[in-house]
Amino acid sequence: MHRFGNSKDMEYRMMIDLLDNSIPLTLDIYTILFRSGYFEGYLEGVVRIWVLFQRLRRHNYNKAPLMFLSDVFYWKLNNHPMANILKNHLPIFNDYFVENFHSSIRSQTAESNTALQIIQKAKIFDVEKNSNLSFKEAFVNSRNPVISQVRLNYLEKKVSLFLFSIFDEIFHNLGNTNQVNNNKYPSFALPTFKINVDIKALPLAWNTKSKPSDDKDKFCDAEKCLLSNNNNIDLPNNNVILICGHGFHKECLTLYNGNCNHLSSEIKKKY
Incomplete structure (x- = not known):
């Protein structure tokens, strides 16, 4: 990356933001920060994720972080006991199971299902999930999610070569990113990727x-x-x-x- 120096090229900065900011943030905020109980880091992550939602104009998602932050700041300002409870026991406040169950129901239902049909399928799914599935497991090949270290090393090298080729092409296209319109949210032509993107991608x-x-x-x-x-x-x-x-x-x-x-x-x- 030394050859880029202090370049403000849009394509280059877009990739740096994606790899150093957006992807680590979305991967770490729950699996590491929340589950480890690192409250200060999680609080900062919520602020950053709200900023990301604002930039991407995800209006259906940017309200929840603000509600959480508003509650936390209110509790701190008023010395409410909930502030210390949340700080000291963060992983307890986990809605993963609700979200996971909701996602599972959505994957097994259709838009044409009535409310009663959805409720019935949810009950069946809950029973199947918590009952003894030894009979089913005897006839179903369960996929092993474990990836060998050799496979991981191979993927790491493959991704490294891919990123190297991308940044090499970006380097040869420095200064060639152009704005293509004057809309409220303008688009930009990215020469390396040969596409036009909304400004929110920058x-x-x-x-x-x-x-x-x-x-x-x-x-x-x-x-x-x-x-x-x-x-x-x-x-x-x-x-x-x-x-x-x-x-x-x-x-x-x-x-x-x-x-x-x-x-x-x-x-x-x-x-």
Whole structure:
């Protein structure tokens, strides 16, 4: 990745955001943060997942995180005992079993089923799930989900080669990503992937009013840059690009306590 330097290329930043932010967040928030009882990490994860839902405009999903955060902040502000109960016993508040049962019912029912038919199938499914299935298991080949270490090593190398080829092509397409329309939510042509994507697929910086500067002679996105020499080439070791996609000089970033002021402003407006 060293050859990309401090590039703000949209395709490159989109892939970095996907691999370093979105995918780890969605995989870890339940399996690691929640189930381990790491409350502070889970709380931060809920904030981040809400921001992700906002960016993707998933209006059916962005309400639940806000409701959870509102409850937690209210309990903390009023010294409600529920705050400590939740913090100390987080894994107990698990709705996985409800969601899993709901998903199983959906997979075994059709839109044409009546309410009574769905209830009946749910009862049958519940009995089958909790009863002795030794007879059924004797005639059904259960799939072994365990993957051998050899297989994992093979998949790791295969994915590494795939990502290497993707980033190599992105490198040769630096600066060639173009906006294709002026809609409220514009689309962009990604030369490496040969597709047009909605702006929501790009990192958060491109979903704010203050887009990252694409001027080769201007690197820092701070509103009032502290350095007179606002140049990416002359100060490569003094430049920082945040996961959102905005770039700052280290001195300028300290003005905002290490946070992106553009993103903070957008979140405050939405919240």
